[in-house]
Amino acid sequence: MSKKYQVTTTVNGDDYDFLCEPQQTLLDVLRDELTLTGTKEGCATGDCGACSVIVDGRLQCACLMLAVEAGGKKIETIEGMADDDELHPLQRKFLELNGLQCGICTPGFLIAAKALLERNPDPSESEVRYWLAGNLCRCTGYDKIIRSVLAAAKEMRGA
Amino acid sequence: MATILEKPGFNPDRKYKVIGTSPVKHDGFDKVTGRAKFAADIFLPGQLVGKFLRSPHAHAVIKKIDVSKAEKLPGVKAVVTRDDFPECKPGSGAGDMTRMVMAREKAYWVGHPVAAVAATSESIAKKALKLIKVQYEVLPFVIDEVEAMKPGAPILHDYLRTKGVTGPDADKKTNVVERLELAQGDVAAGFAEADVIVERSFDTKPMHQGYIEPQSCVASYSDDGQVDLWCCTQAPFVYRDRLTEILKIDSSKIRIQQSELGGGFGGKTTFYAEPVAIVLAKKAKRPVKMTLTRSEVLQGTGPVSGTHSRIKMGCKKDGTIVAADSELIFQTGPYTGSAFLNAPQAMLTRYDIRNIRTIAHEVVSNRPKVSSFRAPCVPQIVFGVEGVINEMAKKIGMDPLDFRLKNAIAEGHKTIYGQVFDRIGFVETIEAAKACDHYRSPVPAGQGRGIACGFWFNRGGETAGSMQLAPDGTVTISLGTADVAGSRMSMAMMAAEEFGIPVDRIRAVLADTNSLGFNRVTAGSRTTFSSGMIVVDSARKIIGELCRRAAKIWNVPEEAVTFEDGHCRPAGQNAGDFAPLSMKDIASKTTPTMGAISGHSEMNVTGAGPGFAVHIVDVEVDKETGLVGVKRYTIVEDAGKAISPAQVEGQFQGAAVQGIGWALNEEYIFGADGKMQNPSFLDYRMPVASDVPMIDTIIV
Numbered sequence: 128m129s130k131k132y133q134v135t136t137t138v139n140g141d142d143y144d145f146l147c148e149p150q151q152t153l154l155d156v157l158r159d160e161l162t163l164t165g166t167k168e169g170c171a172t173g174d175c176g177a178c179s180v181i182v183d184g185r186l187q188c189a190c191l192m193l194a195v196e197a198g199g200k201k202i203e204t205i206e207g208m209a210d211d212d213e214l215h216p217l218q219r220k221f222l223e224l225n226g227l228q229c230g231i232c233t234p235g236f237l238i239a240a241k242a243l244l245e246r247n248p249d250p251s252e253s254e255v256r257y258w259l260a261g262n263l264c265r266c267t268g269y270d271k272i273i274r275s276v277l278a279a280a281k282e283m284r285g286a
Numbered sequence: 287m288a289t290i291l292e293k294p295g296f297n298p299d300r301k302y303k304v305i306g307t308s309p310v311k312h313d314g315f316d317k318v319t320g321r322a323k324f325a326a327d328i329f330l331p332g333q334l335v336g337k338f339l340r341s342p343h344a345h346a347v348i349k350k351i352d353v354s355k356a357e358k359l360p361g362v363k364a365v366v367t368r369d370d371f372p373e374c375k376p377g378s379g380a381g382d383m384t385r386m387v388m389a390r391e392k393a394y395w396v397g398h399p400v401a402a403v404a405a406t407s408e409s410i411a412k413k414a415l416k417l418i419k420v421q422y423e424v425l426p427f428v429i430d431e432v433e434a435m436k437p438g439a440p441i442l443h444d445y446l447r448t449k450g451v452t453g454p455d456a457d458k459k460t461n462v463v464e465r466l467e468l469a470q471g472d473v474a475a476g477f478a479e480a481d482v483i484v485e486r487s488f489d490t491k492p493m494h495q496g497y498i499e500p501q502s503c504v505a506s507y508s509d510d511g512q513v514d515l516w517c518c519t520q521a522p523f524v525y526r527d528r529l530t531e532i533l534k535i536d537s538s539k540i541r542i543q544q545s546e547l548g549g550g551f552g553g554k555t556t557f558y559a560e561p562v563a564i565v566l567a568k569k570a571k572r573p574v575k576m577t578l579t580r581s582e583v584l585q586g587t588g589p590v591s592g593t594h595s596r597i598k599m600g601c602k603k604d605g606t607i608v609a610a611d612s613e614l615i616f617q618t619g620p621y622t623g624s625a626f627l628n629a630p631q632a633m634l635t636r637y638d639i640r641n642i643r644t645i646a647h648e649v650v651s652n653r654p655k656v657s658s659f660r661a662p663c664v665p666q667i668v669f670g671v672e673g674v675i676n677e678m679a680k681k682i683g684m685d686p687l688d689f690r691l692k693n694a695i696a697e698g699h700k701t702i703y704g705q706v707f708d709r710i711g712f713v714e715t716i717e718a719a720k721a722c723d724h725y726r727s728p729v730p731a732g733q734g735r736g737i738a739c740g741f742w743f744n745r746g747g748e749t750a751g752s753m754q755l756a757p758d759g760t761v762t763i764s765l766g767t768a769d770v771a772g773s774r775m776s777m778a779m780m781a782a783e784e785f786g787i788p789v790d791r792i793r794a795v796l797a798d799t800n801s802l803g804f805n806r807v808t809a810g811s812r813t814t815f816s817s818g819m820i821v822v823d824s825a826r827k828i829i830g831e832l833c834r835r836a837a838k839i840w841n842v843p844e845e846a847v848t849f850e851d852g853h854c855r856p857a858g859q860n861a862g863d864f865a866p867l868s869m870k871d872i873a874s875k876t877t878p879t880m881g882a883i884s885g886h887s888e889m890n891v892t893g894a895g896p897g898f899a900v901h902i903v904d905v906e907v908d909k910e911t912g913l914v915g916v917k918r919y920t921i922v923e924d925a926g927k928a929i930s931p932a933q934v935e936g937q938f939q940g941a942a943v944q945g946i947g948w949a950l951n952e953e954y955i956f957g958a959d960g961k962m963q964n965p966s967f968l969d970y971r972m973p974v975a976s977d978v979p980m981i982d983t984i985i986v
Contacts, residue, residue, distance in 0.1 A: 129409060155408075158326075162329065164324075164326070164327035165319070167324070167326075167499070168326065169498040169499065169500070169967075170966065171580065172966055172967065172968065174966060175967050204320070205319065206320045208319070208320075209319055214318065221314075222310045222311070222315065222318055223310060225308065225311075225933060225935075225936050227314060227318065228933075228940065229497075229547060229548050229549045229770065230313070230316075230318075230548070231324060231499040231546075233318055234318075234320050237318060252980075253976075256976040257976045259975045260974040260975055260976040260977075261974075262974075262975070263498055263967060263974065264498070264940075265940065265944065265972065266771055266936070266940045267936055267939060267940050268942055268943035269974075270939045270981045271932075271935075272975070
């Protein structure tokens with residue numbers, strides 16, 4: 128049995144303590160130890176964005192961060208995106224405008240889009256496309272995802 | 287043969303209330319909140335982690351596998367190899383299947399599984415893999431399909447003889463599985479009439495389906511031999527029947543529950559890890575989860591056939607196509623099963639050509655076994671056909687869409703495979719393309735415009751489902767087909783339409799294989815149509831039953847009851863003066879009227895209408911770097927009746943971007959060592975959002 132490390136962290140505002148092996152990633156721990164399976168694994172090499180999470184306000188592939196590095200950090204995942212019973216405007220627009228098909232990439236896109244709109248509330252289509260270029264979707268051809276993000280941005284601006 | 291279309295009451299001009307709208311998908315809520323359970327999200331108490339050991343050689347005899355050290359590693363609960371799988375005859379369907387999931391005599395490609403372990407953690411499982419010693423006798427290998435056809439090429443299977451070859455070559459060892467010739471008319475006479483002949487050769491590379499969810503499954507095996515399997519699949523019933531074939535377990539003892547499916551596109555019609563997880567679970571006496579890594583997905587699961595084709599076509603000055611002569615070669619990987627027969631049937635079907643000859647070959651070589659993808663084996667060849675057609679149109683100075691209109695098939699056309707078409711929409715699709723803003727706009731300076739058309743049969747086939755009416759008047763639909771991108775919602779909409787109740791009163795669920803009769807694979811554009819037939823038929827059975835119950839409650843003859851907008855009503859003034867009974871009114875009083883109300887339906891669905899497509903694309907080439915930029919893209923497709931137009935648009939758009947990836951970026955690259963050189967999403971580059979524009983759609 129390899130040595131395990133104790134890590135204390137915050138996920139979606141809740142405190143968590145977990146034990147992990149040194150090679151385990153934040154993604155491994157979120158999914159397998161904390162059973163927060165909304166964050167998806169598509170490649171585990173940082174190429175598909177399905178495991179996008181926000182760590183201390185910064186967009187991050189959970190598969191590219193070791194779990195031991197999560198100590199003392201504030202982590203946001205898809206499970207914390209809706210506010211109590213109210214869906215986040217991005218979640219609502221993805222539903223209304225068919226921004227999802229199979230849904231496996233959807234949590235990653237939503238988290239990445241949230242990080243974008245926190246920095247740039249009024250992105251152009253091109254800015255949305257380039258910001259989300261780290262997230263792969265094989266079903267939609269991106270059209271309805273981009274439209275969903277632009278529509279959510281507009282609604283959040285109160286425009 | 288009886289289909290709902292032939293039953294009284296089907297009216298193609300019916301005005302719909304729910305169908306044709308695009309309500310929010312019921313399964314969408316869980317998908318935007320992270321609650322949706324995909325296969326890798328399923329955890330069973332005590333589950334182990336399963337991992338594969340894969341061949342580092344493209345072609346090698348497996349002399350000996352020593353697992354003794356791996357078995358002794360603490361935390362390892364089972365190690366399995368070929369010895370743990372029942373023997374199935376080499377070259378048979380089951381023989382190929384079992385050898386693909388676990389190599390027996392030989393390893394046939396880099397990535398071919400040769401052993402698997404189940405352990406209490408991933409790190410222990412990985413350590414155990416390193417302790418397995420495999421003795422190989424390395425053999426010469428062949429990757430390229432054209433090389434594999436040449437005399438002297440390394441032979442994969444000693445038993446293989448080419449199907450369709452007679453004479454002295456009939457008994458030669460070969461890598462060519464089949465030579466198929468499909469012909470009609472007289473090709474030589476046709477070309478003699480031609481004013482213009484164009485002949486070109488095309489190579490297409492294998493691409494991967496590229497679903498973002500790697501295959502994952504959890505298997506449990508009870509002491510009395512009951513298998514429970516959770517997995518992401520397009521074909522739960524087909525998996526079950528094939529598991530019965532290769533593992534020799536009764537189908538009644540295999541319960542498969544499909545999870546949410548994170549993309550499939552044809553690639554999840556075949557199992558990989560599932561049989562191995564079952565055998566590991568049996569040996570370990572604990573549930574086993576196996577999830578493939580991305581590199582395993584690319585190297586171990588089916589990509590699409592790469593092809594080599596030569597296409598020769600001739601036309602008259604007025605645009606009439608007079609002949610087409612083609613030779614096609616398809617990769618299949620080490621085992622047959624590429625679905626290459628689709629190509630000679632579909633490649634030209636949309637044009638009225640009297641004289642056709644197509645010779646198609648399927649060839650084995652040392653690469654991963656291919657799997658289905660978006661009209662399996664057809665786009666690779668249509669790409670060439672449409673290129674030749676564009677060139678012919680240019681040579682005679684005709685507009686490319688007018689050229690296609692001149693040759694377009696219509697109702698009554700008899701296809702080369704014998705089907706006579708009923709009402710079809712190819713002419714309407716071309717006309718809609720000609721009329722669209724994109725086609726009428728001039729090509730911007732510095733850009734080029736491409737046109738291509740396509741055809742797909744669309745399928746029906748064996749389908750079974752059931753429908754339950756709950757005492758509160760709501761309805762559950764149990765489906766045996768998979769939901770690849772929203773079919774549960776389409777089914778709920780069709781049921782809502784039949785019952786005349788809001789779609790929110792209906793939920794469709796994916797049933798397990800113990801709950802329904804056999805369902806064919808969800809592929810070939812068959813599910814919305816076939817399961818839709820089941821839904822409509824089941825709903826009508828429930829409506830019939832509701833009317834019988836109402837007649838009983840009112841004590842009137844059944845004919846005196848009619849059903850409309852979710853209520854049983856007296857059929858006319860003579861039927862009596864009764865207040866309408868809602869579905870809830872009747873369903874909540876089932877005790878005195880003979881118990882629960884449900885409907886079920888099993889059919890071999892027929893009557894699917896074919897689909898036709900015209901795509902228009904404007905591209906710009908960076909003259910310094912060669913980078914191709916897609917600037918504008920319009921899809922015009924005949925979709926039949928679009929149940930949920932937004933979902934149909936999404937299907938069009940996603941498929942088009944897959945096509946862009948295939949045309950511009952994606953391919954399998956093999957090194958001199960026989961290994962795939964780009965087994966990651968970094969090096970196997972699928973289109974990202976910044977690579978493509980908005981994709982315009984027109985549903986015909």
